[in-house]
Amino acid sequence: MMSDDKEKKRFGIKDIAKLADVSIGTVDRVLNNRKDVSEATRKKVKDIIKENNYQPNLYARSLSVKNNIKISVIIPKTSLQTGYWQLCLDGINKGIQELEPFGIQTEVFLYDQEDVHTFLEVSEKTIKSNFNAVVIAPIFIKETEAFVKKCHRKKLQTIYINSDIPTKSTLGYIGPNLNSTGRLAGNLTSYLVGTNAKILILNIAKGLENYKYLDTKIEGYRTYLNDLDRNFRIEVIDIPYNEYEEVEKELLSNIEKFTPDVLFVTNSRVSVVGRFFHDHQEIKKPYIIGFDFLEANVDYLSKGIVDFLICQRPDKQGYFALNYLYRFFLLKENVTNFKPMPIDIITIENYMFYEN
Amino acid sequence: MMSDDKEKKRFGIKDIAKLADVSIGTVDRVLNNRKDVSEATRKKVKDIIKENNYQPNLYARSLSVKNNIKISVIIPKTSLQTGYWQLCLDGINKGIQELEPFGIQTEVFLYDQEDVHTFLEVSEKTIKSNFNAVVIAPIFIKETEAFVKKCHRKKLQTIYINSDIPTKSTLGYIGPNLNSTGRLAGNLTSYLVGTNAKILILNIAKGLENYKYLDTKIEGYRTYLNDLDRNFRIEVIDIPYNEYEEVEKELLSNIEKFTPDVLFVTNSRVSVVGRFFHDHQEIKKPYIIGFDFLEANVDYLSKGIVDFLICQRPDKQGYFALNYLYRFFLLKENVTNFKPMPIDIITIENYMFYEN
DNA sequence: TGTCTTATCGTTAACGTTACCGAACATTGT
DNA sequence: ACAATGTTCGGTAACGTTAACGATAAGACA
Structure with a gap:
């Protein structure tokens, strides 16, 4: 019933040729959809190929062809x-x-x-x-x-x-599908806090004009949360700097006015926010959600400062x-x-x- | 500086042979650690191989060798x-x-x-x-x-x-690493509820004696939560049945006594729990965490009944x-x-x- | 009819590697 | 000295596919 030890010879181009009573050259022409084959033989060969479920040997092909890709x-x-x-x-x-x-x-x-x-x-x-x-x-x-x-x-x-x-x-x-990643962040947020929670969205990037796509993430995030009808207070802050000191300054001045329960960083720069709350333990840490599996981000994840990283590989x-x-x-x-x-x-x- | 269009001929067994002034047969013997080569030539060939960082052509090898794996x-x-x-x-x-x-x-x-x-x-x-x-x-x-x-x-x-x-x-x-999956479930749980929460762990499987490994998951889950010192009340229930009706009966009798805030199903049978809360909307649904990307599980996930699926691929x-x-x-x-x-x-x- | 084109198909040399078959030479035993 | 054995190596067919090159026959045109 099973255990067919006979070395199953792979059904190859030669076998097709034999069955179709043509040369392997012709079979090759059919296989590669090249010209110089009559319609009659083309059909005959194609039928045999289909009947026997011919699978080309990729090794042989790649060996034969000059791979100048x-x-x-x-x-x-x-x-x-x-x-x-x-x-x-x-x-x-x-x-x-x-x-x-x-x-x-x-x-x-x-x-x-x-x-x-x-x-x-x-x-x-x-x-x-x-x-x-x-x-x-x-x-x-x-x-x-x-x-x-x-x-x-x-x-x-x-x-x-x-x-x-x-x-x-x-x-x-x-x-990645940007809108969906935003929605996912919203979904996680919804598990973290109840009604009336304060949520802060952070855009951190120098040259923000080149990062219009971040808006798509924010839109996904906001619509998800708004549809929940939980009366969230959502604020957005743009921080057009890359250096920590600048970001720190911005955060300090803003967080005074608006102490968030959840902080959503729209890109991979979440580690600077992590560092901020690591350096300022006197400030109550919100839940923090950010993006991407960068070493610095994972560092603050492992410290328990960043809570979720969403990663699009x-x-x-x-x-x-x-x-x-x-x-x-x-x-x-x-x-x-x-x-x-x-x-x-x-x-x-x-x-x-x-x-x- | 770049754009070397000359077809970079791969450095192959022939080139080794030429450099070492031996035949390809000898080179092959060296490459495959076979006998019938003098130590002197073996060393000479090996040196050349190393110097030129020879990489065998896998296609050619697999074509040549009889693949009877x-x-x-x-x-x-x-x-x-x-x-x-x-x-x-x-x-x-x-x-x-x-x-x-x-x-x-x-x-x-x-x-x-x-x-x-x-x-x-x-x-x-x-x-x-x-x-x-x-x-x-x-x-x-x-x-x-x-x-x-x-x-x-x-x-x-x-x-x-x-x-x-x-x-x-x-x-x-x-x-999968079972202990870690349990800890992860605990981690998610910790975000869902505050102190004094009631947590129910469900083992659902016929012939539970063959599923000792589920204990490892539970251990990971419990130790994670206990280390938080949030005074959770954790109960474990074994349900040694596969059919929905049996599980339903067990759940009904137990949930009367102990209404959980979080329900952790230790294996892929979480869909029956999903069905339970779908059929019994009069009972307040707890957060539900379960395992594996099965169609039935995903169905209740998409309905918003199951909250998290942990999946070990x-x-x-x-x-x-x-x-x-x-x-x-x-x-x-x-x-x-x-x-x-x-x-x-x-x-x-x-x-x-x-x-x- | 002879030549030229075109369509169709067969033949064959590669591609890089493996493994078998012997050739050439050295060594051993008698 | 001769045969038998062992060591080291070169030569080569094969793996399945591709593509270039010829070969053949049929039709077109003068």
Whole structure:
């Protein structure tokens, strides 16, 4: 009934050829949808392929084909204050390492998110060299869209990560759904406090004009909480600085007037807020919710100062993008749409198991 | 500076041979640590390999070698009341599908977790056939240990998933850390209620004597909460039934006496509790925490009856196990230890993004 | 009819690695 | 001295697929 020890010879291109009474060359032409095959034999071969559920040997294919796939990755560079992009880069590097033995060459270009010129420079480099695909984390909307259009003309596959922009890439977008992450933060908040609670939303980022997308998170957060009808008092404060001292000053002056029960930091800069309440133990600590699995954030999570980190796996985004390109070019799969990224909740009791 | 369009020929076995002035046969002998090479040439070749950081082409290797890897998977079969094992099976099937084109044959054996005899049967089958490895989800401790010892004698690699047992497998254990999942549940509980809260722990399972491991979860849960010194009242109830009607009866009689603020279900059977509070809207619903991303559980999560699902990714366990074996046999990697499985928190606002 | 094109198909050399078969030479035993 | 055995190595077929190159035959055009 079972235990078929006979080395099950894989059903391959040769077997198809034998059954169809043609050469393997013809079978290959059918398999790869190339011309120079009559409709009659094409159908015959296709039928046999379907009947026997032929699965190509990916090893053999990748060995045979000259893998000159070159991928360009364009993302912002990590700054001291925002470790976020380092996570993203980590995932990309992991992907590069995995794909390298399979003949895929990847080059990473970092640009300064405070300097459009650097972005234009690296995008020009990508266009000039002959890459097959480019992974982009967009910051400068207009310039990115112009760049992507150029890529399309050069038959260069494009794929966005981290944030989506109107002009569509050829392969799609891999990244978080911002409104949902805001709603999730609202959901957690609803478990933390009762009616009439005071809630403070903090936007901490230098050059806030480039971070319009944060509004989407806030909107998700607010609508979720407002729908609860619990008469929350919600305030929003913008802090357009990166250095701790500046943030500290802003917080001190504001928290006097408005002592929140819950503090929601809309991005990964929650660690500076953590440091604030660590340094100012005289002030009653609210519940704190923030984003992303950065070392500094996890530090204050483990200290019990930050309560929840919502994480959209920035590392997975880059990794998935590369993995998708691998499947697109080598395995010739045609995944139509990406599954949305999971949104993870990290607390003091499960952070040590995160990132696998 | 960049854009090296010259097709970077991979540095391969031929190049080594040329540099060392030997044949590729000799290089192969060195690479695979086979005999019939003099110490002098062996060293010479090894040096060249190291100097040039030679990376074998995995595709070529797997094409050349006869991939007769056969894997046996032994897990409990899904019953109507416990969809848990279906998740596990789903992950395994995904792994099988991915590994199949690489020449790895996998056979799944399901046994009845209420009948030792069925386990003995499938384990016997595995021993009789010539598998290279076996993935086991243990339920019957003693019988599993005897089986694993037999496997070791037959040079059969073993690997546990889902629950660990004393007699070690050759390759380790992939599965949840039970104490930590209990602590995490306690952590969430601590955010939900204040001092003096009443907490009910529910063990729901037929044949509870086979589920000693649930105690570990409970211990983690209790110690976390007791350390908070909030004077919680914690009660534990065992319900050794699977059918809803029985559970309903037990719940009705108990909840009269002890109306909990939080209800912690120690396994994946939380959906029956969800149904209970759905059917009995006259009873005030406590916060409900349970386990696993089963369809029924998610259903009551989306209805707002179940508040938190803690999920240990049962599907990933099987998938990881197969993936590990692939790397062990084909890529000849020797991963020493598994990373622990992540523990995920699922709420009404992020369940739709789960499982990627 | 002869030449030229086109459509269709077979043949074959790669791709990088593995493992088997012997060749060449050295060593041992008688 | 000769055969038998052992050591070290080169040569090569095979793994399944791809794609370039030819071969053949049929039709088009003069």
